[in-house]
Amino acid sequence: MQQEYYSHGKLLLSGEYAILDGAVGLAVPTKFGQSLKLVPSSSPFLGWTSFDTDGQLWFEAEFEVPNLKLRISSDEKMANRLLEVLTAAQSLNPNFLVDGQERSVETFLTFPRDWGLGTSSTLINNMALWAKVDAHDLLQRTFGGSGYDLACAQHNSPLLYHLKDNHPTVQEVRFDPPFKENLFFVYLNEKRNSRDAIANYRSLEFDKAELIHKLTTITKNMAICSTLEEFLALMDLHEQTLSEVLKVPTVQNRLFPDFPKSIKSLGAWGGDFVMAAGTKKDQQYFTDKGYHTVLSYSDMVL
Structure with a gap:
């Protein structure tokens, strides 16, 4: 059975930089985002293909599982970053990718990659949903950052976000200005x-x-x-x-x-x-x- 996850992109309207140190920021999820689909496969390896907003393939790789190793890729640097995320997810949930189920992964962006709306954060959030781990924990073990982008990935409305003792605090707000x-x-x-x-x-x-x-x-x-x-x-x-x-x-x-x-x-x-x-x-x-x-x-x- 296919599984699919979707996360919203993000924009931080206020609080940039200082949000890392505990300042409150106003963030909004975007109408653009990224999906991750699990597709049954006959291969014993984990195949990965990523498509841009035009439906063009921009990245592909193949990994050994459950002992994660990179086999082949179209971009080794990108593949190693992805391997880092997969490994971190497995460290947070030791049952991740050890069920022997043969599958491949397809990801689809609905915005151009160079827009900066959250190619990484939407991936992290989708991966966390798939691996059944905490997205903020997964972020801190991989890309780092304040995590406001993950909050946008997970919410459907504007929000106030801040870190308190490095723990994310999210408050949805009705930011719908008349102007x-x-x-x-x-x-x-x-x-x-x-x-x-x-x-x-x-x-x-x-x-x-x-x-x-x-x-x-x-x-x-x-x-x-x-x-x-x-x-x-x-x-x-x-x-x-x-x-x-x-x-x-x-x-x-x-x-x-x-x-x-x-x-x-x-x-x-x-x-x-x-x-x-x-x-x-x-x-x-x-x-x-x-x-x-x-x-x-x-x-x-x-």
Whole structure:
């Protein structure tokens, strides 16, 4: 019998970087995600095939089971990362992959891999569901991170997320602002490596408690504000606060200094998506500059 699991992608609207240290972040699951399907197979090995949003095969591998070893792959680096996840899942659940059942795995993305909406987090969550292990534990044994992306994978509504004593705390919120038709997301044509960005953040010296307090306050106000003007002011304050800590200019100052309204980085600064505010005409501003992936709030957020 086929089994299939599905996880939502993610966007972190506030709290980036400091969410690793306990700041509260506002996160939203996306309408895009990834599925993992288990298919009966006649092979004694675990076959793995991954397909992108266009249905094109982008990765395949084969593993020995239950004593996990890589046999063949189209991308050895990718295969070894996957082997790390499989091994970690087995260490959390010793019964995983030892039933002798012959199967293969197929994964399907509904968003381009370079969008940064959670190729890894959706995989981790699907793997945790399959292996019957805690997704946060599996994340910490493999990719690391705050885990907000796993919360998005598992929930169907916006949420406030923070780590307390390294334990994830999730509160679903009704974030459905009346001005959401004025919010949109622009892909910067570049995927940023989150681990590199986190390493840089960790190397900086600053008042961590003050940053956590500032961004948590901004996040909570963003979650409840009812006017676009207030939301834009909070976006700008968040950007300026992190710019001072990271010692890098905001994305608006760096790339879009003549944009008349507000722009906010999402996740690792310098890549993936930004959130902007404005009208349809304002969206054309980005298209004219060569940023052709522009999605409305309603098209992006679940």
